[in-house]
Amino acid sequence: MNNFYIKCLKSEKVESGSIYGQFVIKSLHPGQGITIGNLFRRVLLSDLGGTAITGVRIAGVRDEFSTIPGIREDILEILLNLKGIVLKSKTNDLKFGRLKIKGPAVVTANCIQLPSEVEIVNPNHYIATITTSNVLEIEFKIESGTGYKLAGQTFCKKSQDYLQIDAIFMPVQKVDFKIENIYDNSNDLTERLFLDIWTNGSMSPEEAVSSASRFIINFFSSLLENKLPQETKESENKTLSAPKNPHTNIAIEELHLSVRAYNCLKRAQINTIGDLLKYSPEKLQELKNFGRKSADEVFTTLKNKLGIVLSN
Incomplete structure (x- = not known):
């Protein structure tokens, strides 16, 4: 050779x-x-390894099911948009960023103020729209890691007042x-x-x-x-010691469901495929605002993407 x-x-x-x-x-x-x-x-x-936003603190918001007056998106949609921001960092230390903007305005990633060692790769990435003169104020927690970390797997002890975000650290x-x-x-x-x-x-x-x-x-x-x-x-x-089902820990975001179906599942605390597999088709359709159309979308996506068929 x-x-x-x-x-x-x-x-x-x-x-x-x-x-x-x-x-x-x-x-x-x-x-x-x-x-x-x-x-x-x-x-x-x-x-x-890579760098990602792992938590946010939004002024006036206590949980992910809240809404902000004058903001077109609800909190779940904003958190989902924030997951799409790609960051590049020169260090692996814990860092923080801030955003404060008064409407009316379209909020994109380049509105975030970051430490000098952190760079946003996609500055035009959409976050939210402010339709009134209200102020949107967010603090971001930024960490480094490898792979994919679910929101429940916290990295910082002082994280009780942050809304946790599923972090995708993978650069490839x-x-x-x-x-x-x-x-x-x-x-x-x-x-x-x-x-x-x-x-x-x-x-x-x-x-x-x-x-x-x-x-x-x-x-x-x-x-x-x-x-x-x-x-x-x-x-x-x-x-x-890992579970036999290889899909158990995959976050439901990876299914790329519609906003309505995604929000219904998150409100029911269904965060992973493992959580979803605990529900039968009948029990799934009993969720609030989760109609037959959303159920069919979930069943079809599970079958086509992962080969999973929910059992009765």
């Missing part, structure tokens, strides 16, 4: 500030393409790969691996590949030294 190398073929910005990159790894032995492709994909999607949104067989003049077979990577804009695909490579190198170096990190052992224990 003396000729083994990786090359960036394409890197470009796509819609909503996302960045797409394509890479090729050449001169692989037969069978190595699938191994390296799967390894890169898992690390890129699961182990790279999607990874695809394909393998091609190459025959040389001597009819010897090698493989080349194509990696397609989409990020949320907080890091470039090139940075993502570099970070994933360092993670892989450090992990296997620790194995060679017989010093498996303690956090890896704890993660393994959690995996062994």
Whole structure:
């Protein structure tokens, strides 16, 4: 494998500030393409860290089911919009941001005042509309992490007065790969691996590949030294005791339901797929303002996206 190398073929910005990159790894032995492709994909999607808003404190609001006079959106809609803000931070420390704006106005992400080490990748992202002369005042709690954290899994002890938000820390949104067989003049077979990577804009695909490579190198170096990190052992224990249904901890936001169906589920404290699976179709339709149309939408989405059929 003396000729083994990786090359960036394409890197470009796509819609909503996302960045797409394509890479090729050449001169692989037969069978190595699938191994390296799967390894890169898992690390890129699961182990790279990012920054996100994890909680907000809104003036005059005590819970997520409130409304603010003069604001077109209710609190649940505002929290859902805030999840779409993409942040980039130079440090992993806990940080805070603030927003104070008087209407009438359209509130977007660039209205938020942040520390100098934090940058908003999508400043035009929509938050809310103020239709009167009222003032919207919000304080944001910003944290760093990996993966996906549900709102109940708090990071800061002093969080009682904050409305918690499900945080998506993952900078990589999607990874695809394909393998091609190459025959040389001597009819010897090698493989080349194509990696397609989409990020949320907080890091470039090139940075993502570099970070994933360092993670892989450090992990296997620790194995060679017989010093498996303690956090890896704890993660393994959690995996062994994880529930059999792999969809249990997925937040209902990932179903991309309509606002009406989403709000009804949140009001019933149904925050994850696990919570939703506790309801039979009949019991689900007994929820307040949850009609047959919303029920059909939930049943169809569960079946098409996750292959789940609610039982009676």
